[in-house]
Amino acid sequence: MWNPPTEPNGRIIKYIIRFWEDSHPTDKKTLEVSSETQSVTISELKASTRYTVDVQAWTKVGAGSRTEGRFESGVPPELPGRPSSLVVSDIGARNVVLQFVPGFDGHTLIRKWIVEAKVASSSIFVVIFNISAPKARSFTVEGLRPYTKYQLRLIAENVRGRGAPSEPSREFETKQAEPEIAPGKLFAEPRSSTSISISWAPLHP
DSSP states (O other), X not given: OOOOOSOOSSOOOEEEEXXXXXXXXXXXXXXXXXXXOOOOOOOSOOTTOEEEEEEEEEOSSOEEEEEEEEXXXXXXXXXXXXXXXXXXXXXXXXXXXXXXXXXXXXXBOOOEEEEEEEETTOOSOXXXXXXXXXXXXXEEEEOOOTTOEEEEEEEEEETTEXXXXXXXXXXXXXXXXXXXXXXXXXEEEEEETTEEEEEEEOOOO
């Protein structure tokens, strides 16, 4: 089962599905289905064997990127385990690098990493970022606010759903950046024939 591309850049005319045993990656089998199809059943697999499958959408111009998944035949997927050993590095004004050790994959590929954060003085974790990078051990978390304190935790998601969150990272503060808006409410008051007094509303952090 899969979802259509979020940016198809045209009318999808078909999907190409490939699958193969992980121990024989050059021996790929291929299926072709119509654009209306979003799931197929793959049969005649070997028991207790790890497979990789990928799906590719096509328009009349050509093929898009492949989405890959992994499973073990005869073994139902389980919820993934929690990641561990979170390390925050390369702290910028709006992004950081998050390194981690993945947990149990649930006998299938991790399809999404979900980053939650406690922001500033909040005591509640909220989702701030997600990325599809099944084999990742690190990635860049983007869209942070400058000069703001964060504490991150990470959740793995596979076809069964979301696993338990990791232990939180250390608290860190993003770097400062240039102001995004100009000072407001500018006032000018004459003081003499050759001088004026200027005042304005300050920007709040």
